[in-house]
Amino acid sequence: MKIAYKEINFRSASRNLIDQVNGIIREYEVMGYSLTLRQVYYQLVSRDVIPNTERSYKNLGSIISDARMAGLISWTAIEDRTRNLRSNSHWSSPASIIRSAAASFAFDKWEDQEHYVEVWVEKDALIGVVGQICEELDVPHFSCRGYVSQSEMWVAGRRLRSEEDQGRQTVILHLGDHDPSGKDMSRDILDRLETFETSPIFRRLALNMDQIEEYSPPPNPTKLTDARAKGYIADYGNECWELDALRPDVIGRLIRSHVTEYCDLDKLAKAREREEKARDLLYRVSDNWEEIEGDYR
Incomplete structure (x- = not known):
């Protein structure tokens, strides 16, 4: 506009x-x-x-x-994905809340899957890109905002442990910058999750050197003030790269290809069919609300 x-x-x-x-x-x-x-x-x-x-x-x-x-x-x-107004939801009638509920109604489409998958991204600014594909695949996603706080990491550990206790293999797919701290954040996540007695499959989806070589994102000079810069420079040189520099569609394809490795697509399709039938029922209730309401007058 x-x-x-x-x-x-x-x-x-x-x-x-x-x-x-x-x-x-x-x-x-x-x-x-x-x-x-x-x-x-x-x-x-x-x-x-x-x-x-x-x-x-x-x-x-x-x-x-x-x-x-x-x-x-x-x-x-x-x-600007970091500054948003929050307010209560309102509806003009009972029929409108039912229609709103129908639009957002969803089953847990991974309920009968063998794996439980979460996608974690370093930056809050990329949650919109990550969220678009994760919502389509019904996968939980999380903005780390740098190094994850101890309290949030403990909550994540409890959440993953609960899934593991139900017999599911947990999977964390992480995306972050290719710089001294961004690389170290992947290590930190896995180490602390193991401290909280979970055993996830952990995969760093991006940004990795093979992707840098393939997509040639513009480099930045490595910040010498970062305490981890010396080790990073020894391994990768004086340049680093931001995850933001990858095209959003590239990020989406990376997430899709790795998530679907852990997903039975036939089960996912059947769950979507059940969901559509339930959603259609709610829409019919909304469309016929005046008739239903009249029965209670």
């Missing part, structure tokens, strides 16, 4: 950049994705439109902000 609030005269270079931003937005809208500012930035860097520098990132943010005010970029196209 483009709405102009003030008139701004842009230089030709800025107008060209705005056009390229809109092109990236349209490209990902077709695939069903919305992007963060950071993801738009990395798409422009990877296409050699702008340099990979902090100054360039800040300049892009300013141009996009002005372009929105001038009605040149949609207000809904670029998300």
Whole structure:
């Protein structure tokens, strides 16, 4: 939705950049994705439109902000996934709450699967990308926000142990930056889950060196202030890479391909069929609510 609030005269270079931003937005809208500012930035860097520098990132943010005010970029196209208004839900009638319930009704489609899978991502800003594919596959997903707190890790350990006690093999699929701390976070998660007496299959989905070689995301200099930098540089050199630099559709394909390794797809399809039948029943109740309500008057 483009709405102009003030008139701004842009230089030709800025107008060209705005056009390229809109092109990236349209490209990902077709695939069903919305992007963060950071993801738009990395798409422009990877296409050699702008340099990979902090100054360039800040300049892009300013141009996009002005372009929105001038009605040149949609207000809904670029998300801030860390700041959201929360409020209670409301309905206009009992029929409307039933219809709302029908839209969100879901069975646990993994209830009869042999594995219990969770997807963990280092950054909250990527939860929208991860959530899109995880919701489709009915897989729980979690934003670590860096190193996971002790309390949340304990809760996760109890949750996984409960699944294991029911005879299911637990699986954690982790995505994080390829930098000193991002790599170490994978180790930290597995070590602490084992401390809390769980035995998950743990797989680091991204970002890994083979993906860096395949997709060539733009590098950043390794932060020498990171306490783990020395060991990282010895193994990988002076460059590091952010998970945000991978295309959202690439992240989605990675998650899908690994989740389905642990899923009986026939059982999943049958669970979806049962779910659709139950949802249709709720919709019929909603559509005939006035008749049902009349029986109680």
